[in-house]
Structure formats: C-alpha cells, structure tokens
Amino acid sequence: MIKVVASGAAGKMGMAVCRAVLEDDDLELVGAVDKVNTGENVSGSSIKIDDSLERVMDETHADVLVDFTIADSVIENAEIATKRGAHIVIGTTGLASDKLDALKGISESSQKNILYAPNFAIGAVLLMKVCESIAGYFDRAEIIEKHHDQKADAPSGTSIMTANLISKNLTPQPLQEIEKFKGARGAKVDDIPVHSVRLPGLVAHQEVIFGLQGQTLTIRHDSIDRVSFMPGVVMAVKAIGKKTGFTMGLDKIMPGAGI
Numbered sequence: 651m652i653k654v655v656a657s658g659a660a661g662k663m664g665m666a667v668c669r670a671v672l673e674d675d676d677l678e679l680v681g682a683v684d685k686v687n688t689g690e691n692v693s694g695s696s697i698k699i700d701d702s703l704e705r706v707m708d709e710t711h712a713d714v715l716v717d718f719t720i721a722d723s724v725i726e727n728a729e730i731a732t733k734r735g736a737h738i739v740i741g742t743t744g745l746a747s748d749k750l751d752a753l754k755g756i757s758e759s760s761q762k763n764i765l766y767a768p769n770f771a772i773g774a775v776l777l778m779k780v781c782e783s784i785a786g787y788f789d790r791a792e793i794i795e796k797h798h799d800q801k802a803d804a805p806s807g808t809s810i811m812t813a814n815l816i817s818k819n820l821t822p823q824p825l826q827e828i829e830k831f832k833g834a835r836g837a838k839v840d841d842i843p844v845h846s847v848r849l850p851g852l853v854a855h856q857e858v859i860f861g862l863q864g865q866t867l868t869i870r871h872d873s874i875d876r877v878s879f880m881p882g883v884v885m886a887v888k889a890i891g892k893k894t895g896f897t898m899g900l901d902k903i904m905p906g907a908g909i
C-alpha cells in the first residue's frame with residue numbers, strides 16, 4: 651500500500667483526490683491538510699483535516715504528498731514533505747519558472763522524486779502531444795482556454811505548456827494589426843496567442859485552432875467534472891516512487907504517450 655497525504659484537502663481538487671485515494675485498493679489515505687475546514691472528516695472516512703503539514707507528515711510517515719493548493723504554498727510544502735522522506739505529486743498551477751527551478755533543487759538535494767503536471771486529465775495530455783506533433787504543418791495557431799471563475803491564474807498552466815510545445819515546431823510570422831483594446835489578441839506565450847475565458851458553469855476546457863491557407867483544424871478537450879483528473883493523479887502517485895528526480899508533465903509516465 652502506498653501511504654498518501656493530500657494537501658489542499660478541503661479544496662475542489664483536494665476533495666476529489668481524497669475520494670480517489672480512498673477508492674483505490676493500492677493506496678491508503680493517511681492524512682489530509684488544509685488551512686480551512688480543519689477538524690472535519692474527509693469523504694466519510696476517519697481522516698480529519700489538519701492545518702499542519704509538518705505534524706501530519708511526522709505522524710503518518712507518508713510515502714507521497716499530493717499537492718493541490720496555491721502557488722505560494724507549493725515550495726514550502728515540498729520542503730516539509732521531502733525532508734520527511736516523501737515523494738511529491740503536484741497539480742497546483744501558476745508556478746513560474748523560479749518555482750519550477752526551486753522544485754528541481756529540492757528534488758536533487760533531498761533525493762526525493764517530484765512530479766509536476768499542469769493537467770492530469772489524460773485527454774488534455776494527449777491533446778498537447780497531438781498539437782506538438784502536427785504544429786509544423788500549419789502557419790499559425792491560437793489557443794482558447796476556458797475555466798470556472800474561481801481559477802486564480804491566467805493563462806492556465808495547460809495552455810502555457812501547450813504553447814511551449816507548439817512553438818517547438820511552429821513560429822508564426824508577426825501580423826500587421828492594431829489592438830484597439832489591450833488584450834484583444836490574447837496573451838502571447840512563445841508568440842502563440844492564448845485567450846482565457848472565466849465563467850461560472852465551466853470546469854476546464856481548451857481548444858487549439860491551427861490555420862493554414864483555406865483551412866483550419868480545431869482540437870478540443872473538455873473536463874466536465876474534476877473526476878477527469880483522478881486517473882492521472884492516481885497513475886502519478888503509483889509511479890512517482892520509481893520516477894527519479896524532477897519530472898514535468900504526466901506524459902512522461904503515460905505508457906505510449908510519445909505519439
């Protein structure tokens with residue numbers, strides 16, 4: 651059994667993680683941490699939400715910490731967990747390159763494995779891989795990402811990673827254009843325009859539109875429920891013990907995702 655602690659356990663993703671761990675025969679939920687709803691039981695289990703990660707890690711000797719919190723908490727949580735011998739699976743987004751570098755450093759110095767994935771939905775990972783592999787056939791690409799209106803960061807981590815991957819094989823020529831209102835043409839990530847939509851009713855959606863003379867190709871993925879992320883999270887928790895060092899992206903542990 652792999653012993654798991656969930657950080658951000660009272661949040662939308664954290665609650666889904668706790669349920670997924672409780673339902674998996676190979677995983678054991680041994681702790682749940684959050685700054686809110688402390689003392690409450692998690693998903694009908696006997697595990698109570700605690701506000702101290704140090705205490706939970708010391709008491710449970712967990713194998714893996716799963717972190718779905720806020721970007722400002724990730725580094726401190728990683729230091730606490732790795733010092734106590736745990737590997738880490740991180741889904742929290744909005745991590746700038748300095749934080750990713752810090753995670754690499756923590757993994758190296760602690761000799762514990764850390765996996766960060768901006769999107770744990772298998773379909774979204776496949777969308778990214780397909781976009782990377784076909785981008786070279788097109789002149790331009792634009793990304794529209796849509797999320798619920800509680801999302802803290804924009805553009806989404808998935809859209810940033812998608813733009814990074816597309817730009818490996820596609821360099822769009824600059825357009826002669828006048829932006830009458832700032833932001834009308836989206837944020838440029840590696841020269842790829844990314845448009846962020848935030849509305850109640852949405853979960854996590856992304857559309858990539860490729861353009862070439864006389865034609866467009868649209869590739870789209872929709873997470874309509876947070877359970878969509880759980881097979882990927884469970885896969886990562888089971889793989890992290892053997893995936894040495896710092897890993898970025900679920901595709902690195904998905905069999906056959908090289909495409």
Ligand code: NAD
Nearest residue numbers: 658660661662663684685718719723741742743768769770
């Ligand atoms: P949420 O606001 O519902 O939950 C975040 C929780 O973290 C809150 O309960 C908050 O109290 C808690 N928290 C903050 N700091 C903490 C700390 N230091 N220790 C413990 N708990 C702490 O947000 P959410 O919708 O659950 O999303 C959480 C993160 O996951 C966001 O960054 C979001 O963008 C990301 N996300 C990632 C994926 C993915 O597949 N990687 C999918 C969906 C959301």
